[in-house]
Amino acid sequence: MRTDDRARPAGIMTPRQRRAAGLVLRYAALLALVPFFVGPFLWMLSVSVRETGNIYSLEIVPDAITYRWYAEVWSQYNLDRAFLNSVLVAILQVGSNLLFCSLAAYPLARLRFPGRRLVFMLLLSTMMVPFQLYMIPLFLMSLRLGLFDTLVGIVVPSAAGAFGIYLIKQYYETIPGDLEEAARIDGAGEFRIWSSIMMPLTKPAMAALAIFVFVQSWSNFLWPLIIVNSEDTWTLPVAIAKLSGDFIDKTQYIAAGSVIAVAPVILFFFLAQRWFIGGVTLGSVKG
Amino acid sequence: MKSSAGRDSQTLTAWAFLAPTVIVMGLFQFLPILGAFAVSLWDYFPDSPNNRFVGLRNFSRVLHDPAFWEALKNSVLYLLVVPAIVLLALGLALLVEPAIPFMNAFRACYYVPVVTMMVVVAYAWTLIFNTDNGLLNQLLVRWGVAERGVPWLTSESTALWTVMTVTVWKGLGYYMVMFIVALKAVPKELSEASRIDGAGPLQGFLNVTIPMIWPTVTLTAVISSISALQVFEEIYMMTNGRVGTTTLVYDIYTTGFDMSRGAIDFGQACAMGVLLFALILGFTTVAVRRMQGVYSAN
Amino acid sequence: MSAPRTALLFLLAVSAGLFACGERGRRPMTPEGRKHVTFLTMQLRPTFDDYFLPLIEQYERENPDIDIDWIDYPWQNYETKLMTAFLARSAPDVINLPSVSLPTYIRSGTILPLDDIVDPEARASYVQSILTDSGVYDGQLWAVPWYAAPEVAFVNTSILKEAGLTIDDVPRDYADVPAFCETILEKTGKYGFYPVYVEGGKLRVFLWERGVSLVSEDGTRAAFNTPEGLAVFEFWVDLYRRELVPRDAVTATHRIPLDQYKTGNLAVLTTGPQLARQFQSDTPEIYEATEVLPLPRWKGHEEHLVSLFVFAVSARTHHPEESARFAEFLTNAPNQLEFAKRTVTLPSVTTALEDPFFTHPEDSLRGRMFAVAAQGTRKGQVFRPVRENAEVLEVLADATEAALLGNMTPKEALDDAEERVNEILGR
Structure with a gap:
């Protein structure tokens, strides 16, 4: 273990680890961007099923849902x-x-x-x-x-x-x-x-x-x-x-x-x- | 070798194929284009007894109108969406380029704004950017980023930028796909060769990939600047041209079609259209020449 | 194969069908020789279908040679749509207009003078001051008055309670508005008032409320750049600059404050009483908590400004007489009374105004709304616009925006507006 540590100080990874970490980072970035692109549509959808009293409150899924609009x-x-x-x-x-x-x-x-x-x-x-x-x-x-x-x-x-x-x-x-x-x-x-x-x-x-x-x-x-x-x-x-x-x-x-x-x-x-x-x-x- | 009769008949056939399109486009595109240049030189209103040729007077009126210069300034400022679009779309393309699981789903998500209509998109963002009840301000306040809401769409320092953000957001997916196509066309051997030469990934990207995809960068920049100069729907839906967000096309619309802003004037609106055309033509010609020169020089 | 040929035929068929669709309702005359009268209303459809449809049926029954077509344009772009209809030669015969935009249509020759075609008896039935102020220009009658919409103040009493106030604390004098807004904002985080600043050049109303005329008597020069005019402008700009009203007010149209009131974010909504029905059906809890008061005034200025809607007759009509008859029918006493009851607006016919419905209103919010609105109408005046109304209002809107955003001081904005209005009037 010690030799391994000396050969690869903290923060340096094997190419394989690096690739895995890169993949995780990539997916994290990909996921993080999703709300940015579809969020406005979801918010609009959320507003469209609300009763008038709470149309601006923050929850994405409102307590009372109505489709009458x-x-x-x-x-x-x-x-x-x-x-x-x-x-x-x-x-x-x-x-x-x-x-x-x-x-x-x-x-x-x-x-x-x-x-x-x-x-x-x-x-x-x-x-x-x-x-x-x-x-x-x-x-x-x-x-x-x-x-x-x-x-x-x-x-x-x-x-x-x-x-x-x-x-x-x-x-x-x-x-x-x-x-x-x-x-x-x-x-x-x-x-x-x-x-x-x-x-x-x-x-x-x-x-x-x-x-x-x-x-x-x-x-x-x-x-x-x-x-x-x-x-x-x-x-x-x-x-x-x-x-x-x-x-x-x-x-x-x-x-x-x-x-x-x-x-x-x-x-x-x-x-x-x-x-x-x-x-x-x-x-x-x-x- | 064909006889001359054969060639004649082929010419005739060709024109028979072309006729419907030439007629439709001639009547509804070419004719009005010529008409626009004509109307820009006239004081014109249908059925009016006072229609007359006024030479360049409409142009001089437009050029002496401070509102036109304000609109022109905003339209030119609007071109700042172009670098944003190119950089972000390229970044996005690099992110989604590798063929790994779920990638198509991600690409599709990012592409959704492209297929939806701007009128709806602009409205959705209006709900988000509202000062007192908007989603964004509520989140900012809750997270403690801002003490109170920012008037995104109702202050002069932010309104135009806010609308520009929406334009960028709406178009990113489209340009992302263009970049994916371009990146796929870059031969793997080339970038590997540069790596063997000891270049880092960044250097490889700058020295190999960028020159290879430069035609797409140019194309993206040109297409997005043409549409930036024609921006209308975002403005119409989000600010109505108020708080310093009037652009050229919005100004053309109000001059030609919005009676609530004063008497309409077709001549002046056409003159502004001609100036817009000149701006687009001039800008894209210069931009294409400049950008093509970047790599063809060396 | 003939796939393309089939496609072509299909396209031709669809096109022909669509052309036919678009041509509907453009015939001045049906084959049987019946006369078509088209009337246009301003944003009343579909809300008032159950009022108009039976009325049209009744009229067609009583006048078997006449067919009535009803069209309705929304408020937004109303004038533009009307203008394009004129250019397309498909303008309606009887046109509902706000009285303030009449000069635009007189100027462009799109409506008929009515002196010779309006029935003298019908003419005598309208409240004469309203008829004159709204419809007479250059000594000629151009329109018959329909309904009046005096603004009132709706008060959300639960917000008052939350702020420890009562209905008596709601300002009756504009001078008390800033303090009221400050208290509401401090105690509840909500807004007291929500002025609509830019839509329709609202500055004209602010000025009018303090007795400042927009233009000189003869209509050739701006007259609003006076110390009094500056004072009232500064008052409204100050309210905004101190952030006592929402910052979105700089671009808001009248829909926005209504939305804020309905969602319980606004204490006092100043608007036409006819809009009450929208929050009555939508948010009963807000309607329950609502009380109605007259609009605040400036001390010494007790008049109310009344928006009036009128009917004019298109210059392109094929049936001027029939159009005038139908306009008279829509504005006669029984029909106006019924319309007023449904909309909470006020009629412009003398006998309808004397109905017990207005003189002894029921004791309910609706009744009180009518009482307050009727009181406003009795003291009401109709705004007399200048010929270049739209251009002048646009200048006022620009000046207001510049001052609200702090690009100009109120004084600079008013100076600038004066100069531009003079230029417009001098053309």
Whole structure:
């Protein structure tokens, strides 16, 4: 024992011990960070089930739990409508993005035609332009087109996007050319080649894009805030913002509404985690 | 070799594929972008008989408005979230990078804020930052860290920083994933080679890993600074632009859409949009050039 | 396979459906030739569904050629939403507005002058001073008055007890407010008062309460930068700077003090009596402990400021006559009386105000609320805004914030505000 001590004075560990200690430290840090990231949601959840008297008291699990705020905010404050609208907008936005981006990316990746680079650069250049620059003309235009206060009006400005085109185009470019050539020799039309051969091969990219667009659409706030006027067309973020404005005075309503708004997306995230994170990966690595 | 008729038909096909997207994006993105530049030069209100071309007057009004400079200052200050995001996201990525048990669960936890909507996140944090009843102040007082609550969102010395914290918190998971991808791409042999050379882990990290992941650092910095310059929802939900937290985009919103703050002015709002665009373009160009130069020089 | 084609068809179908949805309620005329009158209220839905829905049904029964559509916007961004509805040419016909924002709409030509279309008999039924103060500008009538919401003071007596005070210790004079707040804070750690400083440029009310006019008679210059104006501004700023009221008061909207009162953290809530029903249903124990008093006054200034809500008619309406008729219907004596009872607001029609309901109120908190509110309304005055109301109020809000945060002394803030208001009025 003595020799061991002399060889390794206090504080110096074997590599193995060091690795174990590092692992313990790492897990400790990982655990310590969890409340920081999910705490605010838990606190909101906790507030949403409280009676009014003690909504600000410190315990995470209150003594008296009530779920009535959920039922009330859902039906009385038209959150059911907002939820339905959010779902419709998401379906429409995801659908149109998949279709438009997939269609547009195909010739940009696989066909040769004059102006290809130019079109691609032009489409891509919209990524540099902040939405806030053109939201006013867009708003004025939407008024004239009868899109004001409609769900289509919410979707249309982001029905297709440069990021989606870029993402799918990168993926198309990784597909070897033989399949396509064979089909072409068989006399298949380009649309046929795209719809039955090429497009189905891009499923991973499409899935990533779908999730990316879904999250964006579900959270989109500034544009709906401007283009929506009535409760018939409001989406969840707009509804929550209104609730937490001066619309109502029950903190629990806002908290309950907030939980209703984020719970589906969080659940969906935990089920399809791989695809969520895949989108970031596909988007950030240059092809 | 294809006949010219074949090439023509391929061109036609290509445009048929592109048409829907070009029409939608042309109508709802390009046209309004051009429109914004036009409106910024006009005194414009729908159906008004007084619409007229005013040249650069909207710009000169904006530039003479102290409120604009205040908003610009705050927007530039807001860019301080960028280094915070890069450093913390990289740190987080290093923490969750090794493939050890439960790691996916941790990553998922840290990623949750990314998938949730800012409106809700901002509201949740408002409950936490409230001066007299907020969770944070209650904890600080109970633990004896502070004698009484800090007015996080209602004093000028803290409000903007508090909102910035929320922005950083919301985005960390996203950038963390970008860094994980980048770190995975660093070949193991390289860092081992540097260790054999007698370099410590820190040196290895600085001399090998950082240069390897530098493109991702650059990308992260650019993306996060573009979104920092466009911050709106946090401000709208948490402070309403009060107590010195008005940013450029918030100012554009109130100028263009908030009648309770005075008459709305589409021309001026568009002029501010143009200035915002110029700022983003200028800043990112300089930033990209500077950051790319760091390792390509040697 | 035709998967993409199916998807495209599906998208088209969904889009068409959604377009159809959005177009609902925009028709001036139904196929059968019935006339559509849309009326807009301010944050009354869904709380007062059981008042309005039967009323609409009754009106449609009595006027078979008319269809009534009801829309409601929340308080927040009300004016912005209304403006965008105008731009989209889908503005409602009959519009509920706070009387203070009327000049904005007159200025932008969005509402109709009513002199020729309001029934003279109906016109004579309103309390004439209220009608004139709220609806007449440049010699023309622009709106008919609806309900008045005079503020009262709700007192949580259990907090008083905790502090060893009684209801008689609650200040009736503003000068006693700081001492009261100090005692409550010392004894209970809770707040006595919670002023809403910035929302709607509250400074205008602080000034008004001490008889300081916002602008000169002719409306061309700021008139509030007087020793009296400075004194009252300093009073409110001092209350905040000494931290006798919550520090979040610098940004708080009227929802926040209500929330604090309901959670038992605020001793005195000054607000419209109609908000009582919210804590009645929510926190009965707070409601039980509540007593109602008139708002504090300044010595020598006994008038009460009454917020009034009015109905105006859109300049874009296809049916001006029908719109005016419906506005008269909503504001007639029986309907106003019923609305007042449900909301604890005050009617603006003479005969309704003379109802025993107000002259001999029942002996309950509700009855006392009506008594106090009616008393306020009788002595009440309606605020006469200037044309550039929104801009002026924004300047006042900025000045208040600057002084509260200590960026400027009250004097500097008031000087600065005066200069900016003069600039606005001089444009």
